[in-house]
Amino acid sequence: MIVKKYICFILICFLFACKKDNKAAIKNNVEQNTASHPSLILTQKGVKNIKAQLGTIPLFDKTLEDVKQDVDAEISKGIAVPIPKDFSGGYTHEQHKKNFLILQKAGVLYQILDDEKYAVYVRDMFLEYAKLYPTLPLHPQERSYARGKLFWQCLNDSNWLVYASQAYDCIYNWLSKEEREHLENDLFIPFANFISEKNPQFFNRVHNHSTWGNVAVGMIALVMDNDELLQKALYGLKTDSIAANLKDDDGGFIKNKDQKVGFLANLDEPFSPDGYYTEGPYYQRYAMYPFLIFAQALENKKPELKIFEHKNAVLTKAVEALINLTDKDGEFYTINDAQKGMSYYSRELVTAVDIAYHYGGNNPELLSIAKKQNKVNLDDTGLAVALGLKNNLDKPFRKKSITLTDGPNGNQGGISILRNNNLEVIFKYTAQGLSHGHYDKLSFFMYNNGTEVIQDYGLARFVNIEQKGGGNYLKENTTWAKQTIAHNTVIQNETSHFNGKYSIGSKNHSNQYLFNISEKIKVVSAKENNAYPGTELHRTMAIVTDSSFIKQPFVLDIFNVIGTSTNKYDLPFYYKGQIMQTNFKYTQQATLKTLGDKNGYQHLFVEALADAPNSNLKFNWMHNNVFYTLTSATQATDKIIFARIGANDPEYNLRRDPTLIIRKTNTKNALYVNAIEAHGSYSPVSEFSVNAYSSIAKIETLLNTKDYTAIRITNNNKQSKLFIFSNTNPDKTTAHSITINDNEFNWVGSYTYN
Amino acid sequence: MIVKKYICFILICFLFACKKDNKAAIKNNVEQNTASHPSLILTQKGVKNIKAQLGTIPLFDKTLEDVKQDVDAEISKGIAVPIPKDFSGGYTHEQHKKNFLILQKAGVLYQILDDEKYAVYVRDMFLEYAKLYPTLPLHPQERSYARGKLFWQCLNDSNWLVYASQAYDCIYNWLSKEEREHLENDLFIPFANFISEKNPQFFNRVHNHSTWGNVAVGMIALVMDNDELLQKALYGLKTDSIAANLKDDDGGFIKNKDQKVGFLANLDEPFSPDGYYTEGPYYQRYAMYPFLIFAQALENKKPELKIFEHKNAVLTKAVEALINLTDKDGEFYTINDAQKGMSYYSRELVTAVDIAYHYGGNNPELLSIAKKQNKVNLDDTGLAVALGLKNNLDKPFRKKSITLTDGPNGNQGGISILRNNNLEVIFKYTAQGLSHGHYDKLSFFMYNNGTEVIQDYGLARFVNIEQKGGGNYLKENTTWAKQTIAHNTVIQNETSHFNGKYSIGSKNHSNQYLFNISEKIKVVSAKENNAYPGTELHRTMAIVTDSSFIKQPFVLDIFNVIGTSTNKYDLPFYYKGQIMQTNFKYTQQATLKTLGDKNGYQHLFVEALADAPNSNLKFNWMHNNVFYTLTSATQATDKIIFARIGANDPEYNLRRDPTLIIRKTNTKNALYVNAIEAHGSYSPVSEFSVNAYSSIAKIETLLNTKDYTAIRITNNNKQSKLFIFSNTNPDKTTAHSITINDNEFNWVGSYTYN
The missing domain is CATH 1.50.10.100 (Chondroitin AC/alginate lyase)
Incomplete structure (x- = not known):
């Protein structure tokens, strides 16, 4: 020193x-x-x-x-x-x-x-x-x-x-x-x-x-x-003569009728009151630079505009929202079009953090991010940050379980992140996200210790790498990355949400049903009624921390599909890593064919097929020397598909990543109940494998009506817990009473875990 | 502190x-x-x-x-x-x-x-x-x-x-x-x-x-x-009544006739005078513990045996050889059966390093390894190491370009490692390596900055992970990992070296032709005449460091195949990463079929096929944000196969890794001339891509006779260099003179680069 x-x-x-x-x-x-x-x-x-x-x-x-x-x-x-x-x-x-x-x-x-x-x-x-x-x-x-x-x-x-x-x-x-x-x-x-x-x-x-x-x-x-x-x-511009149906390169409409335009409109519309930018964090990062640098210039030259107070100080909120949209290593979640690896170490975020610190009330948690960035703006804002760090004013940025609403008024769904120590579950129920949006209502992805475990594909593009399509969006971005099958959510009849049409998708959004955080159970739930007209999608995700029952926190995932006609439903899990063990036999395909011929299905090769067990599917895999298990309540009529990305990809634009798909056919309604555990570890140096198996013995659906869903989880010691959920009343104060198998259950609030 | x-x-x-x-x-x-x-x-x-x-x-x-x-x-x-x-x-x-x-x-x-x-x-x-x-x-x-x-x-x-x-x-x-x-x-x-x-x-x-x-x-x-x-x-044991043809679980013979046995025989036979253990570094690491701990015990109890002086101090040499068989991060090269990730951080190597330091003359370079290990034996040897570190006696362990001979007397081929800054090329021309040996004469693999770029598959086993076949060798180890097609070397007529027969392979070994190291060019060359009776294999590999010609060091690879009958030859490159660009069109296969039906070929799915360019193939890929290019002199009759591991693998025991195969058909002789460059970089944070393209414009074979091979390399600035190599005289002092295209070339030693 x-x-x-x-x-x-x-x-x-x-x-x-x-x-x-x-x-x-x-x-x-x-x-x-x-x-x-x-x-x-x-x-x-x-x-x-x-x-x-x-x-x-x-x-x-x-x-x-x-x-x-x-x-x-x-x-x-x-x-x-x-x-x-x-x-x-x-x-x-x-x-x-x-x-x-x-x-x-x-x-x-x-x-x-x-x-x-x-x-x-x-x-x-x-x-x-x-x-x-x-x-x-x-x-x-x-x-x-x-x-x-x-x-x-x-x-x-x-x-x-x-x-x-x-x-x-x-x-x-x-x-x-x-x-x-x-x-x-x-x-x-x-x-x-x-x-x-x-x-x-x-x-x-x-x-x-x-x-x-x-x-x-x-x-x-x-x-x-x-x-x-x-x-x-x-x-x-006051007049522009833009045709109503004009679209940009990404398929987004240029302008809606009576659309306000200019910088202030761009500040009012895509940002929600929570500071979430509707295109997603990758583009929010990109846009933050002009937003904030111009705000700083306006503050210097036109202080009367009070730009940093605009929309309840949305600009500084947006910076904190962005940091909350990063994994343990500071990399942005791949929501919508997003290149993996982009992080808060980017030059745009250095600018953003310093400006937000200086003009947003000197939040000491931002200093800890600036400390990691290890560089500052060479202006008043950077000076303030460097001085704060010199004086050791920094406090750790505490990322919590959080909801960021979407839409100019915060009423067009949103993103929720459930966090528990190393586990991060990102649950998406936003609006379309303009032209960079993907068709993946109620999708999720999951990180453990900064590592993707259940991944979102991200974009199909190699930004600024000339060899790959001039560094621009590749056609597989449209045919694959945006399609619903590329995401961890339900697809009906091999067709993307909103039929993959931007004109429909951009008029709709999912709705939050509830978001409740407690030490023992963190729950988010949302509904989507427009992705497939006539079909209601309702997904509830939770991280349960109950170490006397299951040692490590685990993810509970209940996806309730209520249709009006007979359909086929697919729910993929884009796991990363290598398969260790399953509790069912599967048949490897001698020659590999595509899973379908459109809507992204043409990009999946089918590697193996299986009939699901008539109770619980167990799927155990390893990634980066950690073991994971998916347990899913299945019926013998369900099909399991092991597939891999890469078909109809003539220039190797896609990564050859695997997926497991649970398919339910010929049914109006479908209930997917899944648990995902991260457990144990392996060391290739000591060659010790620790806690390599799931601790969950069984998941059962005891009840599933219009009003209630009741799930029983049993561990390897034959202890059970019951999760009962009201599907129609998210109110926190309502008292509920139901009888299941002659046992009466009473509780207050939309769900009980006991 | x-x-x-x-x-x-x-x-x-x-x-x-x-x-x-x-x-x-x-x-x-x-x-x-x-x-x-x-x-x-x-x-x-x-x-x-x-x-x-x-x-x-x-x-x-x-x-x-x-x-x-x-x-x-x-x-x-x-x-x-x-x-x-x-x-x-x-x-x-x-x-x-x-x-x-x-x-x-x-x-x-x-x-x-x-x-x-x-x-x-x-x-x-x-x-x-x-x-x-x-x-x-x-x-x-x-x-x-x-x-x-x-x-x-x-x-x-x-x-x-x-x-x-x-x-x-x-x-x-x-x-x-x-x-x-x-x-x-x-x-x-x-x-x-x-x-x-x-x-x-x-x-x-x-x-x-x-x-x-x-x-x-x-x-x-x-x-x-x-x-x-x-x-x-x-x-x-003095008598054992072991049947002559008895084999172990891995297919190795138990015992040859008149075989000496016991600890001293196990010290004499598998170790070469350079300390290379014929099974390869993964098993050498495993065996080092008993070898060294027993040596220490014998030194204490039976000092008259002078065990550490045995075979010219082979035990301490073996420890240094082992460290030389690690990549930049200390992980062992995957020669023969070897699990990736095993390293000198293992408990066996802590013991080995401390004992070798204490009983092998206090080599200060070993202290730098002990410092990284950050633990010592709790005995005299560990005390000596800890004391050396306390007194700051440690010096960096300098890994150089090195040859380690194989065989009890060092005359059964060997392993050479060419190193230049971050590039490491491992070239294998050993004996069989007992029952853990693979059939891959003259194979190579390559690391850049501690990252595998052209990989050896390693073993097909998940050591101590019970879910995968009880943690034991999987059948794919025999059907895939040991087969020649799983390695980066020439396969004739889709048949493994020695027909994949241990009884033949264990009687043979390749021979070093030369090994010369200079600042500008580091060369190793070896011949194999028994893998395919009637066919001579001669491979020469070099790292060329000539920054005024090609900015970064590059690998030159000349594989000369001289047959007596008409054959088909395959040379695979198990590149890691994603394809960026090729200079030829390839046709993606609509349905994926296997490349063959036996000798490991049954485990490869063909993804795409192409005719090679009638001059140079260029294959540009990216791995871990570094660009690589393979340039290969090809003819229009050559076929290019893009394949992926994973066919006939009903339990997902194999990694789904890719390969590019250059196939030459209907020919007695074949000459593969390849250059591999590591160049440039990409940052997903700054989104800058730097130096993304090859600097080599062309590789040409000017001459290829029984006695000489002459290769011209031309860079993007139209400058050329000539590498002329004597195929029959490795002597360093012989004067050579040949005429190519009316130009006379004179030099001393087996090759010239100018």
Whole structure:
């Protein structure tokens, strides 16, 4: 530590030495409007404050040194502004992306270090862009519904402007008036007009795309004090002539009738009052950067808007919601389109956490996340966070069992996460989630100790890996990842929820039935009545912690399906790991054929088939050296299907992951009752296997009526517990009394476990 | 650190307090032959020395406390000596296994802590065994060629006696004469006789099984000073009447004609002069414990044998060889039957490293391994290691490119490992490796940064996981894992090497052709002429480090097949990860069928088929966020097969891993020339993909004659390098001169790269 401090001190001395040298350098700006800039993210007051504390706040100093190394390395390579050509992952895409990230950093370094070389670098790169931009046609890749100029889609062009605006603000005073006029007239204003007026189908929406567009225009507007552009950013274009049935690349409608647009609409609509963003955490993470960076700019330039108080402080709530949507390792749950591995270590979340801390009441739990991130924003917000950490104000971020409602008013279903020590069960009963939504009402997935055990597939895309479809969405995202069979929920007659139609799905949402948390049993329950007209889906999930009965916490899952016609129902479990043992015989298929021919079923190869046992199915597997068992109450008429993803996947775009499907045929109603245990462990070093078997001997349905469902769970010591659940009355205070097998049961509230 | 020291001090005070209490306790031994015991692993002198230093050597004290906690927890549970019933993984197996491990530890604690409760525990458990053992028939599980009594095989019974002997030695003096006579007559002597005289097919072999048997008998013989048993242990049974064609459970012959047997034969035969154990590192690890613990006992009791000098100090060499057979994370390479994940963190390697350090000249590199293990033997050897670490004598263990010869005299081929920074290429050209050997001459596998990239399958077994075939070898080990198609080497006409016959394979071995290491190019080459009579196999592998040509080190692989009849040749690459891109079209199969019907081919499903490009095949994949590319010189008549393991696997005993097979048909000769690059990276957090493509533009064979093979490699900048290799003269000093395309090339040594 002492050595580190010493190094820091030397570094800071060096930085100040640089500063002196540069003060001596020739300044090329003709006029110095020193009062006006920077004022967007960095402010003159903020910079002064930062400079005064350099060398005293470790994490800020460390970040500054890291950023300096990054930028210096890029400066030494020289400026490259290539003619746009590639999809994401390709050279020109990645170079322009790198440019905007470095521009923003170089601008900050100029302000904090007073070293003119950074201003020169930013100016010179801007001049290159001002030379190139006016010559550009639409990007040659034609796939997007809103093609950009630097990039294949306006979305990425907007990314560029959001970052570039900050760099412009940082060197604004340093530039000559002529340079500014040149850059604004030949680059920034045409750029802003192109992504707004010229692309209303992109700009005038409620979607993460248009958020980026709105913010890009808004940021440059604030730097230039251009109120006309700012009004467009906040409230959208007044007219747009977007056709009512126009769709984007992902199949989402561009705009509903009478839809409000612009930044404020994008803040009001997709966020629920709990801060859940309807597209899901992967895209919420992506959108948080423009939301928060523009909010910070508005707070600096237009404090009268009180943007951080908007919608009951939804922006800071959203950051805390996002952190609650991560697993033990900080990785986001794969709700809807989502790439696995994205986490709160991303640059967007560094920005988000620092801004939420600074403008959201200095929540000390956010500091513990910033500590893990080990970097901060180089502005007031990052300074505040680094100072908080220096003063050891951080407290652990406590992730609890939580519900996040969906919908602008919080009444379009939601997501619940049940947590118990290492177990995490994510239960989804949201609205559609715009164009990135999947058709998976009442689906769940499960983690143990940060490891996926029952997985959601995520998206079918390799973001920015050019070899895989230019880094863009692959067609299997539509044919597989979005389909209901790709998820752990009930599929009726091999057809996806809402028939896989966005126009229907986007009009509906599931409804929470109840959410109750206690030490012993944490329960969430939701209903879905529109996925299959005429069929009611009602799923109840619980984590039971009752160590004198079953040593480890286990998951109880009751999926009640009530149909009006005779149907076939499938419930898949996308377990991860290797099968250890089953309590039934299955027949491996000599040649592998697909399970079906559409709605995602065409992507599954059938590996083995079985008749279910006429009581309980036991399925025991191992993953990452932990044992798991699924116990399910089955009937002899149920079929068990072992399948694997990968059929009709001619370019190996899908992972070859397995599933077990419980199929109930020729029935109006179906009741799935499942228990999932995580138990024991194996060590390949000691070669000891511990507690490798399930502790549940039997699950039985004692009663299942319209009003009540009663489940008896028996352990290996022949002790039993009864879970009785009211299917029609979620009220916590109602007294219930029923008789089962001549025994009378009385309790208060919607369920009893005893 | 200060806090830790303080805790240590308190702990030691506590331990001494216990000691005092126990000295006051009633001793139940009638006579005290204090001069004689312990003398096996712990010695009276050693114990005195240890006691004198308690509380001063951190790692020793830490280990002592850990062991004390383990044993105290077991003592508090009470003694359980159940009637034998289960296979490994089952209750009775695991309990008896736990018993012998705890017995040994409790004995040590009694000696070091002078706390009689440990002696009482050991005695009482021995008395339970002495009650049970005489009543036992053969173990009820009938699978083994040598069934035990406590366990299903004599092997595990021998494990028990090796550990139990140490415990007996520790409490020998403390026991009464009557107790000792009872234990020896009713337990130890019948036990030793059963695993030797009653099971000659187990005891009189050269095999890791019999090593355990010999050592078990030898250890108890040394405690009891029973020379008759010791002679059996060292030299085997004089007569055994083992039938010549008798085989064990794994298909290995029990005994060759005129085979020497006993411990010394087991030391002489399977170890090469380099310390490589012919079964491979997984079993070497298993066998090292009895080899070294018995050597330590012999050194203490029979120093005149000079066991650590035997065969030019092969035992300590073997420990260093074993460490060289681990990847970056310390996990053993999966040569022959081997379970993945086993590593130098295993208890056997803790023992091995400490003994090798103490008796092998205090190699400071071994201390760095002990430091990672973070525990030591509680005896002289562990004390020496802990003291070395306390005095900071440790140096990093430098794993280099290395050859380990196979065979008692080092002339039966071998294993070479080429290493360069993070790349590790393991090339196998050994003898059969006894009954645990696989049929994979000239096979290779590759790691990058501790991650398998081109994998060897390992064994088909889940050791000690009862659900999977009682934790024993699964039939797929024979039908799949041992077959040649399961490995990365050439298969002729879908038939395994030596026709998959142990009787032939065990008579043959490959031969090293050359092994040369330089900064720029590290080369190993070997020939195999007996796997397919009439066909010569000659493979040459290199790691080329030439950053001005190709930025990262790459692997060059030249497999020359010279046949006398027209054949079909397959060369599989068991890549791990997901396919990114190929430079050829392939056709996904609508229904999946097996690739063949025997010799392992029945376990592969064909997923896709292609015709090879008429120049170079490019196969680009990603694994653990690193990109890899295989470039292979192909002809249009070559076929490419994408296959996956898992057909004819009715109980999901096999992993569903993929392979790419290059098939050359209707040809006498075949030349496979491949390059494998590890390049670039991807981050799912930043979503940046870096250097995702191969840097090799082309590989061409300019010349391929009986005497020479010349390969031209061209990079993306159109620069070329030439690798010319003499196929018939490995001499380092011979001058060569050849003309290719009118250009004359002159060089000295078997190859040139320029």
